[in-house]
Amino acid sequence: REPYVVSSKGHTAVAINAAAKAGEWIKSRQGQVKSLGTKTSAQDLVTEVDKGVEQMIRRLIQTHYPDHCILGEEGVLPGADEATAALEEVRENEYLWIVDPVDGTTNFVHGFPFYCVSIALVIRGELTVGVIYDPIRDEMFVAEKGKGAYVHGVPTAVSAETELGGSLVAMGFPPDRVFAQPVNMAGLQSILPQVRGIRAGGSAALHLAYVAAGRVDGYWEVGLNPWDCAAGVLLVLESGGAVTDTQGDPYDISTRHVVASNGQIHQAMVDSLKAADATGLTRS
Numbered sequence: 461r462e463p464y465v466v467s468s469k470g471h472t473a474v475a476i477n478a479a480a481k482a483g484e485w486i487k488s489r490q491g492q493v494k495s496l497g498t499k500t501s502a503q504d505l506v507t508e509v510d511k512g513v514e515q516m517i518r519r520l521i522q523t524h525y526p527d528h529c530i531l532g533e534e535g536v537l538p539g540a541d542e543a544t545a546a547l548e549e550v551r552e553n554e555y556l557w558i559v560d561p562v563d564g565t566t567n568f569v570h571g572f573p574f575y576c577v578s579i580a581l582v583i584r585g586e587l588t589v590g591v592i593y594d595p596i597r598d599e600m601f602v603a604e605k606g607k608g609a610y611v612h613g614v615p616t617a618v619s620a621e622t623e624l625g626g627s628l629v630a631m632g633f634p635p636d637r638v639f640a641q642p643v644n645m646a647g648l649q650s651i652l653p654q655v656r657g658i659r660a661g662g663s664a665a666l667h668l669a670y671v672a673a674g675r676v677d678g679y680w681e682v683g684l685n686p687w688d689c690a691a692g693v694l695l696v697l698e699s700g701g702a703v704t705d706t707q708g709d710p711y712d713i714s715t716r717h718v719v720a721s722n723g724q725i726h727q728a729m730v731d732s733l734k735a736a737d738a739t740g741l742t743r744s
């Protein structure tokens with residue numbers, strides 16, 4: 461294995477180190493969850509591992525950068541409008557870290573080995589570092605703005621597929637049944653007949669890393685929060701791919717309905733979601 465660190469730049473090394481330590485800890489706790497709670501619904505799970513890992517990552521970042529702001533999924537107050545809060549923090553803080561301690565908590569709880577740690581750094585509103593660590597496969601995905609994206613020192617690149625018909629795409633089913641379920645049913649019905657296959661692994665961040673690495677050609681999901689996608693978005697962009705909202709407008713940190721792809725099949729995915737009224741942006 462090549463060393464994780466692809467750059468001696470401090471921020472990236474701190475993110476990689478935090479993700480590696482967090483990932484090891486999560487993996488060691490699979491199958492040993494002691495306290496399983498719910499958040500917004502019976503499907504929206506949280507464990508002591510999510511909370512403990514976020515605390516650990518916060519401490520590691522704060523040790524190096526005590527004056528930086530950290531937005532983490534489990535640090536958000538219940539009922540707060542997460543996306544709006546994040547945007548305000550981006551505006552007000554020069555350095556904002558965006559942390560998802562466990563992306564794929566449902567998988568973690570069930571022992572389905574598809575989850576990761578996601579850490580991004582936004583500097584003056586610009587996505588600058590993105591790190592995603594899959595502890596099961598020991599894969600560390602690292603992107604730096606303007607410097608490309610790597611997995612263990614090897615550059616990642618999106619696929620070259622040009623047709624939906626030859627594409628394997630991923631999607632996500634967030635636990636919000638009232639809003640997301642009808643939108644997802646419409647999207648599935650529209651995209652599925654056109655592609656080679658659809659996968660829904662249950663980790664938004666890892667799906668984005670897989671778009672970056674060319675393992676799927678595209679991915680879409682509605683109802684995401686900044687911690688689900690910030691790191692993965694930079695990975696896709698730095699690997700030569702495209703990321704927009706589900707209507708094809710440019711991604712920014714407040715975008716919740718996301719399409720990521722190799723670029724080549726992007727418009728076809730967006731067109732298909734629009735035609736099926738499956739963007740999540742036209743329904744209330």
Ligand code: 2AM
Nearest residue numbers: 562563564565632633634662663664683
């Ligand atoms: P999590 O495991 O960090 O909670 C699965 O489709 C994706 O949805 C995962 O990335 C999961 O992240 C995310 N997710 C979980 N709960 C959610 C919620 N209440 N709203 C939106 N997305 C959620």
Ligand code: CA
Nearest residue numbers: 504505533565
């Ligand atoms: Ca969660």
Ligand code: CA
Nearest residue numbers: 560563564688
């Ligand atoms: Ca998440």
Ligand code: CA
Nearest residue numbers: 533560562563
């Ligand atoms: Ca999480």
